[in-house]
Amino acid sequence: MGQANNSSHHALFYRMVIRRPLQLGAVAPSSPELARAMAQWVPAGDGAFVLELGPGTGAVTEAILERGLPPPHLVAIEKSPEMASHLRQRFPDAIIITGDATHTRSLVASAAPQAASFALVICGIPLMNFPLQTTRQIASEIRQVLQPGGKLIQFSYHIWKKRNSTFADLQYCTSRVVWSNFPPARVTVYQK
Numbered sequence: 724m725g726q727a728n729n730s731s732h733h734a735l736f737y738r739m740v741i742r743r744p745l746q747l748g749a750v751a752p753s754s755p756e757l758a759r760a761m762a763q764w765v766p767a768g769d770g771a772f773v774l775e776l777g778p779g780t781g782a783v784t785e786a787i788l789e790r791g792l793p794p795p796h797l798v799a800i801e802k803s804p805e806m807a808s809h810l811r812q813r814f815p816d817a818i819i820i821t822g823d824a825t826h827t828r829s830l831v832a833s834a835a836p837q838a839a840s841f842a843l844v845i846c847g848i849p850l851m852n853f854p855l856q857t858t859r860q861i862a863s864e865i866r867q868v869l870q871p872g873g874k875l876i877q878f879s880y881h882i883w884k885k886r887n888s889t890f891a892d893l894q895y896c897t898s899r900v901v902w903s904n905f906p907p908a909r910v911t912v913y914q915k
């Protein structure tokens with residue numbers, strides 16, 4: 724990817740950080756190392772669907788597609804209309820939905836009914852920034868769209884905390900800190 728493209732992704736991200744700091748919950752897009760640490764869990768080509776929540780300007784989206792997932796098998800839900808429109812230009816064959824992850828099931832049912840359930844959900848939403856009820860609602864939507872045995876990948880800047888109690892009814896699999904990100908972040912994997 725060219726330097727000019729990178730600059731435009733970053734410029735949009737920083738504009739949104741200034742306008743909606745709580746919704747963004749980050750000072751910069753994920754580094755390529757953090758994006759790859761999450762995307763490494765993309766299942767090998769067996770027709771599976773992957774759901775990305777809070778794709779922002781597409782740092783993790785790009786890493787997911789680099790793993791070989793066919794773009795029409797990637798569904799992404801982004802709250803910011805400006806970012807969603809940027810993502811549609813960047814990834815024209817992926818299914819980019821403008822909307823709120825608290826309504827994940829109904830958004831997927833109307834925009835991507837072919838994705839009956841997901842083998843993998845990658846959540847980039849800053850859950851800790853929201854009221855508990857919102858966080859619980861998003862967690863409940865994730866549980867319901869995950870297929871049995873499906874995985875949830877969550878990242879957090881609270882690197883001392885290995886798992887989030889919001890996902891207590893999912894099985895904790897593994898967790899690691901990615902230091903080459905600003906700030907360092909923890910990637911945790913859960914399984915349904």
Ligand SMILES: C[S@@+](CC[C@H](N)C(=O)[O-])C[C@H]1O[C@@H](n2cnc3c(N)ncnc32)[C@H](O)[C@@H]1O
Binds near residue numbers: 776777778806824
């Ligand atoms: C920390 S940024 C992560 C962006 C990108 N995944 C990355 O790693 O660079 C969080 C993203 O989640 C989006 N977001 C926040 N709340 C959301 C919600 N309720 N539904 C969908 N997207 C949301 C924000 O607009 C932002 O793009």
